[in-house]
Amino acid sequence: GAVVSQHPSRVICKSGTSVKIECRSLDFQATTMFWYRQFPKQSLMLMATSNEGSKATYEQGVEKDKFLINHASLTLSTLTVTSAHPEDSSFYICSVEGHSNSNYGYTFGSGTRLTVV
Amino acid sequence: ILNVEQSPQSLHVQEGDSTNFTCSFPSSNFYALHWYRWETAKSPEALFVMTLNGDEKKKGRISATLNTKEGYSYLYIKGSQPEDSATYLCAATNTDKLIFGTGTRLQVFP
Numbered sequence: 001g002a003v004v005s006q007h008p009s010r011v012i013c014k015s016g017t018s019v020k021i022e023c024r025s026l027d028f029q030a031t032t033m034f035w036y037r038q039f040p041k042q043s044l045m046l047m048a049t050s051n052e053g054s055k056a057t058y059e060q061g062v063e064k065d066k067f068l069i070n071h072a073s074l075t076l077s078t079l080t081v082t083s084a085h086p087e088d089s090s091f092y093i094c095s096v097e098g099h100s101n102s103n104y105g106y107t108f109g110s111g112t113r114l115t116v117v
Numbered sequence: 118i119l120n121v122e123q124s125p126q127s128l129h130v131q132e133g134d135s136t137n138f139t140c141s142f143p144s145s146n147f148y149a150l151h152w153y154r155w156e157t158a159k160s161p162e163a164l165f166v167m168t169l170n171g172d173e174k175k176k177g178r179i180s181a182t183l184n185t186k187e188g189y190s191y192l193y194i195k196g197s198q199p200e201d202s203a204t205y206l207c208a209a210t211n212t213d214k215l216i217f218g219t220g221t222r223l224q225v226f227p
Binding site for chain 1: 121151153158159160161163164165166206208214215216217218219220
């Protein structure tokens, strides 16, 4: 199956700064990657679908100017949280669809815990 | 919009006990149901993807069933071991988006 590497695993940043999170598909060319976030005691919520070579598709309520997604290659998607504020503190995780078809499920990165102070 | 619910929220069992938990989802416009096992500080690991009503899948001591007409899936663990301790997530999809439940956190005590 696909192997997905996400970096960093944990980041603490000051309010007003920007943070970039990388999601790499190590052995699989991913035209589509998905970005989720999870607030405490809540479920993983899809934020956006990252499409290689084109604009990302954002879910309702997710600000595209605040959460910048770049998917410039088939193996790398980045999520940049711009002008981060304490309410952006959350767990962010990416995924790619499994090989061949969805019967393999989705492969996830290990997530990034963002704390904005 | 899919609303996926899981119960119980957490579960503590003794090593050797068998256990099961539930995932419920709207039965209309259903496409697929996924189960994931998520250990702390690791990536969620895909266990099963099921699409057909009455489907039953097995992986070692873990099995799952699917009822698309009434909108639920059960995950069973036979003879629980401490290494089974994890959060078990289910996710339903009616298109290409996964809608997750909040998970069942399983703790198996030796």
